[in-house]
Amino acid sequence: MARAVARADAVVFAGGTVFKALGPGCGRPPLSLLRRALAMAAGATALGRPLAMVGVGAGALPTQTARTLARRLVHRADLLVLRDDESAAALAAAGAPTPFRIGADPAWTLFQDAPLASPDRATSPRREGVLVVLSHHAGGRRLAGRLAEALAPIVAAGVPLVLQPFQVGGAGGNGIDDLELGRAVRDRLGGAPELIVPPADLHEARDVARSFGAVVALRFHAAIAAAAAGTPFVAYAHESKLAGVARRLRQPVVDAVAPPAVLGETALAALDGAAPAAPAIKAEVARAEEGLRLLHLVLTRGREGPADDVSGLPLAPEPWTVPEAVSS
Structure with a gap:
């Protein structure tokens, strides 16, 4: 990695939850992500390379x-665009200088073909079934039992239930990956749910989500895929990023510490709920594109295209202001 940084013209962190302590499910020391990111950032700035996040x-x-x-790490960045207001609040609480530019995950740019209008679920053919996109990072050893208890009412209601892993291999500290988690949940539900293969990419994840009436997202990018598919989703908020994307798209959120029955009830209700609105999806795509335009401006040092082509992004937790004592 050090050799790659030395050869590079710039270093860019594109997406991902960079600012966090790792949980036990990762099987890595809690501060390893922060330490490695800071080491890479320090190396880039020492070599005079631009660093963008x-x-x-x-x-x-x-x-x-x-x-x-x-x-x-915040201080090292030549450009920092956060994914959501929740991230801005977390960094502000950590004592980082505010405000922050708020954009969106770069993955949204994959869905520039999002529909211009929201689908009319009243007239569209009804889609059956609940897709649960799994994450072994969503809890400890009790996660399989909690999920099985939460999803049991869906099986009891006769609603088709499908489990989909996103990451297979490289089991973390709890000894399981998404596939093992899916098998454990399926076994606890008497083999009723179908367990399907992981998607090859986010476009395939979107196409799978199109076949279902609702998605239960334990992964952030599963929520993006469901939104792009025009499918209602429930965010299982074991991390704030899931609550953030659900808030911006007006979808229901279930806290990871809520009683298991709440998740099942919310998923069943989502079958008749509203899908994310097309304007909200377009806004996420526009925010992500704006972040990349800012990136282009930094990497070219303003030499390619006028800076006024970049309209800016909202600031959080508050905009810059001039103190009264200075302004007077």
Whole structure:
């Protein structure tokens, strides 16, 4: 990695929750992500390379050391565009200088063909079934049992239930990956749910989501895929990024510490719920594209195209202001 940075013209972090302490399910030391990111950033700036972070997020920073590393990483960036307001709040609470530019995950740019109008679910053919996109990072060893308990009412209602892993291989600290989690949930439900293969990419994930009446998203990019498919989703918010994307798309959120029955009830209700609105999806795509235009401006040092082509992004947690004592 050091050799790659030395050969590069710039270093870009594109998407991902960079500012967080890792959970036990990762099988890595809690601060390893922050330490490695900061080491790469320090190497880039020492070599005079631009460092940009576009569409990145922040999660749990539970210790003073984690917050210190996060602040140092913020200071290293020539460009920092966060994914959502939740990330801005987390970094502000860690003591990083505010405000932050708020964009969107770069993955949204894959769906520039999103429909101009929201589908009319009252007149569209009814889609049956609930797709559950799994993540072994969503809990500890009790996760399979909690999910099975939560999804049992869906099976009991006779609604088709399908489980889909996203990441297979490289089991984390709890000894399982998404596939093993799916098998454990399926076994606890008497083999009723179908377990399908992971999608090859986000376009395939969107195409799969189109076949269902609702998606239960334990993964952030599953929520993006469901939205692009015009399918209602329920965000299982074991990380703030899932709550953030659901908030912006006006979809229901179930906290990971809520009683399991809440998830099942919310998923069944989503079958008759509204899909993410097309204007909201277009806004996410536009935010992601704006972040990439800012990136282009930084990487070319303003030499290619006028800077006024970049209209800017909203600021959080508050805009820049001039203190009264200075303005007077």
